[in-house]
Amino acid sequence: MKKKILLVDDEEQILKSLKRVFLKSDYEIFIAVDGMSALELLEKEKIDLIITDIRMPEMDGFQLLEAVKRNYPEVIRLVLSGFTDEKKIFQLIQNNLAKMYVRKPWNNDELLKNIHQVFELNHILTSHEMLKTIKYLEELPTFNSIYTKLCNLIDEEVNIREIEELLMKDPAIVASILRLVNSAFLNIKTASLKKAITYIGLTNVKNIALVASISYKSNLNIRLSKINELFSKHSLLTNQICSLIYSKFLFKEIPPDSSCIGLLNEIGRIVLLNNCPKEYEGVIAIAEKDQISLHEIEKGVFGVTHQEISGYLLNWWGLPYNLVEAILFHHVPLKENVINKELASVIHLADYYAAKLLNFPWGEKVNLEVFDFLNIKREVLEERIYKELQRE
Known part of the structure; x- marks a missing residue:
């Protein structure tokens, strides 16, 4: 069965160019000129992968991806955009709103190759043997509540003191952070959690907490x-x-x-x-x-x-x-x-x-x-x- 791909962009010329990329591929292509049209199409068709722009009127790409993630979590999400805000792009990937960010202008062969590779990885993760073993x-x-609360605090961009107060409730996370900072490789000697957080950064703190919080x-x-x-x-x-x-x-x-x-x-x-x-x-x-x-x-x-x-x-x-x-x-x-x-x-x-x-x-x-x-x-x-x- 052909994989179904939905292309979303408010510029019709971009959509025409993208459709030409897939002319000789084995994918079934659908198009939408805005976020609402994309969501309406998702209600009717079993889409496998969505590729969306970020800058669009009324409903932008962030809002669309959030809605797709919430209502159609099985749909693979990619971004194809000229959007250049590095901080926003990082948040987009870190929060798993999109699996990949491809900049405009794109390379046709590279785009097709990346889509093929994303589908192949997804196939491995959902294979019969994998699902049988997981079952x-x-x-x-699973995560404990500290990790979930930490993610929310980081997304809200609160000050380090609030993050420190939260982490102090879980000795295992604190120990893991201090162990990393005081390791011979980093060679930073401190017993201060606040200093440790400042040194290694919130992304590292988040990932360390993920591992340490797994029950x-x-x-x-x-x-x-x-x-x-x-x-x-x-x-x-x-x-x-x-x-x-x-x-x-x-x-x-x-x-x-x-x-x-x-x-x-x-x-x-x-x-x-x-x-x-x-x-x-x-x-x-x-x-x-x-x-x-x-x-x-x-x-x-x-x-x-x-x-x-x-x-x-x-x-x-x-x-x-x-x-x-x-x-x-x-x-x-x-x-x-x-x-x-x-x-x-x-x-x-x-x-x-x-x-x-x-x-x-x-x-x-x-x-x-x-x-x-x-x-x-x-x-x-x-x-x-x-x-x-x-x-x-």
């Missing part, structure tokens, strides 16, 4: 409890190495919507370990015996891998597309259907070296092509990682 799992992690009732034996803790340490170390690679080798900041990607990287493993401890203990035993990576065994045992579970959860929670994609494909970062290969490649290397630093007892592999793609010399990166993180 089999007894309990999925999970765990009943693991001693060995699996230690492995669970090892996965948590691996997440923190992975995040530190991601930051190191971006700042010291790519000479730029990590994308704001992915600034705590490493902390979220192990969610799938922790879910599988806590829901299926006996099965996962078997996965670990095989990986140790045959010296192969865990995700290779997970696929055979569960039908899905931990990174696919992570991608599903992050998508379900409404986190940005870049982050979901990079974690989902971090073992194959240069795969053709990956849009942001840079981010996926960085998390791939960070994941590998964090495992090495923690002496993971199963075989982890690194894709050597990633070094060339990022223009990084392997020996220089390794020397810097061990120098920066040897005190951890």
Whole structure:
């Protein structure tokens, strides 16, 4: 069955140009000249993906996307616009109103490629095997109320004092923030939560709080409890190495919507370990015996891998597309259907070296092509990682 795409723009010439892009594609195209017309069409047709402009009269793109997200959450949302307010664009992606932002003027081939890749990622996250595994799992992690309230405060742009007062109600979140700030890599020594928040920024605080606030009732034996803790340490170390690679080798900041990607990287493993401890203990035993990576065994045992579970959860929670994609494909970062290969490649290397630093007892592999793609010399990166993180 053909995928149905709805194009929304108040300029008819733009709509005509966009329709020509899809003439030879296998998509069924619908058009709307304003937000209200788009919503009326969504009531009649089962649309798979909507592409909208931002600046439109009466109902702008933000209002339209909010309505689509609320009433038709299964519809994939993209923006194609000349809108240039960076702060608003960041909020658009961070709040998951749109999976992707494409600037006008667009490249026809790139636009088609991106749409194809978005559909492919969505297919993986909604596949039969994925849904069967999710249904089999007894309990999925959820957020506590602190995280939800924090998101609201950040959106309201309140002062740091109010955020500090809220976070102080959850010792686990406070401990996680202070642990990151006082780590050897950041080398900022402070016991002040307010100073820590100021230093790492609200986006990092939000993502740290997300991980720390996840409630999970765990009943693991001693060995699996230690492995669970090892996965948590691996997440923190992975995040530190991601930051190191971006700042010291790519000479730029990590994308704001992915600034705590490493902390979220192990969610799938922790879910599988806590829901299926006996099965996962078997996965670990095989990986140790045959010296192969865990995700290779997970696929055979569960039908899905931990990174696919992570991608599903992050998508379900409404986190940005870049982050979901990079974690989902971090073992194959240069795969053709990956849009942001840079981010996926960085998390791939960070994941590998964090495992090495923690002496993971199963075989982890690194894709050597990633070094060339990022223009990084392997020996220089390794020397810097061990120098920066040897005190951890």
